[in-house]
Amino acid sequence: MEIKLRRRSRLSSAIRYAVLLIFGLIMLYPLIWLIGASFKTNAEIFSSPSFWPDNPTLSGYIQGWQTSTPYTFGRFFWNTFLIITPKVIGTAISCTLVAYGFARFEFPGKRILFATVIATLLLPNVVTRIPQYLLFRDIGWLDSFLPLWVPSAVAGDAFFVFMLIQFLRAIPRDMEEAARVDGANTLQTLVYIVVPMLMPAIISVCLFQFMWTMNDFLGPLIYISSVDKYPVSLALKLSIDTTEAFDWNQILAMSVLALAPSLAVFFLAQKYFIEGISTGGVKG
């Protein structure tokens, strides 16, 4: 009886591992294949389901980097960096201030204001997009990075505010109260006590914002019209449109480069992603 049970559980766990492994392989194969294909020649690109290139070549990378525009992909990566950096910094600072305000203070109208955070979380962007565009047009910010930066600098991403509030709720207040007794004001308490304790969550927010901005396409599509300001996402779309018979190996090579920063960041800091997304969903 005892032995039978043990054997059965060993078998079922073997089955579970097998299922997970096979499924994981199916999941990751498109990405593996993409990386392999980026080193193939154009002639080979549709010839076999194997990801391994027969005659590996860097020509996809070398030619793809040049693009059909006067700029190289280096320019588009630089633009992406110019969009991301202020956006991430603005998000981190503004969302931390706001989450602190919600989690540690009582003020008239707080409940209603917090309800708007939740409502904004569920509000489809599609409703506000057109007037936002008209607003930025009237200010004269079209074809600049400002429309991509500014909303984030005023805690425009409700998800991050919500996430930080959730984290703050789980942090005990003793340290802060002790600091206040010692004569620190609320801002000093925030900077010297709360921020260090909240750091893992703030890093989560920065990483998510980094990824989302890397992936953002519709924002730049609407606001950026000059090619010299294009981020990578628009440049990729342009390269699909401009190659007549699709130089697949060039497009795929540039796709690999476009994904590389996100993949690197994810593997270096996956724990922050897992914690961030779990907190947003579970402790709510």
Place this chain on the structure above:
Amino acid sequence: MGGDSKYLGYFYVAPYVAGLLLFTAFPFAASFYLSFTDYDLLSSPRWTGLDNYTKLFTRDRTFDRSLQVTLLYVFLTVPIKLAFALLIAVILNYRLKAINFFRTAYYVPSILGGSIAIAVLWRYIFAEAGLVNMIIGVVGIEPINWFGDPDNALITITLLRCWQFGSAMVIFLAALQSVDKSLYEAASIDGANQWHLFRYITLPLITPVIFFNLIMQTVQAFQEFNGPYIITEGGPLKSTYLLPLYIYDKAFKSFDMGYASAIAWVLFAIIMVLTLVAFWSSKKWVYYAGDKRS
């Protein structure tokens, strides 16, 4: 914080309030107003009352088609995606040694999420001579015309988003790991089998998270843009022409801002109604344990 003014909190939430008024509340109201106007960006908006809506519901074949494929897409994608996410999370929750490895592997596609590079990849692997047709060819299935056949094109987008079930999975997994193990032990002593444990303990306890994922994924799916825009370009025969694409074309290609706003509001109304139905029905199926946090 005894000695502080009761208005001190406003100092900290001020940026949020500014952003809320400027970039959410005002645009929200403005788009509602615009949906009753004719506005081409050249002259100021002209009030046309219900014209936009009347036209939408009575004389706009494109809208009918677009609404149809949008609903089809959402009702296809969200349940499949969530079922996958839950199934994998449950398997991973069996205290496997390699849980972190698998969790990471399954989460990678989601992180790359809406990126254009992934949409490009999809366009390539579903191409006529692409990876998918090669693989099914090995099994002996005839190559499928993914992008030329209106019956198949939408499936490629659904498959793309179901491939990205990672964030829902991570949330499920976190919820599963917080289920009190002693409940299982007690039930097992009473003779419950694996299925009973899942059906009568696990499932009720994670209903709040199922609810959360359901709402989030539905709102997201209704706004799908990148996939159809890059992979199928809305075709063939508008079979992947989801409402966000139609709104984009009306607003930023034909500069028909009033009409585009009306479509956006119809889309918003649909999402709202479904969300309210979900909230209303949640009283019947979502089980909230006593709130342990004060």
